[in-house]
Amino acid sequence: GNSVTQMEGPVTLSEEAFLTINCTYTATGYPSLFWYVQYPGEGLQLLLKATKADDKGSNKGFEATYRKETTSFHLEKGSVQVSDSAVYFCHLNAGGTSYGKLTFGQGTILTVHP
């Protein structure tokens, strides 16, 4: 079945530090991959996505590359800000009837200190 494994947190960084949040997946077929973010007191919202192998999704300084050879979609940012403090979720969408239960990662709590 389809599933994602996301690195456990929480992650605590100082402002301007480099961020990596690991995400690996197991899937049949050719899924699309997403990162969603949940800021304090708000609902989940899309951060970025990639729909095929070698695609790079980017938004707000965050990037993630769809790596089929390593079945990974790691989230990176070169210089984090206090406003990036949030919970980040990796998500796999294979569509059809192969959606599966574990297609969201467990979430990684990021806290950025000034």
Next chain:
Amino acid sequence: EAGVVQSPRYKIIEKKQPVAFWCNPISGHNTLYWYRQNLGQGPELLIRYENEEAVDDSQLPKDRFSAERLKGVDSTLKIQPAELGDSAVYLCASSLSSLDEQYFGPGTRLTVT
């Protein structure tokens, strides 16, 4: 553009009581999802609709949970009777199609005492 609307935002009930959640998706979105999110976990899919048809309900505990999406727009998720383990945040999301990005509502926080 209005986002996904959910109500109520909070609900506290005693075990064995029924409860219902309502969701109004973004206009024009054919796919609607109900998720359950436990504290410190990611969302877990309960049911997915394509228009008015439930196309993936394998994770829905059918002995106590039911859902409907009449006319392919609004949707209701019901639990009867509720158990202590049902305490969670229930999220509704919608998308243009099942392969597109999802737009989430604010969720309903259910506490069963």
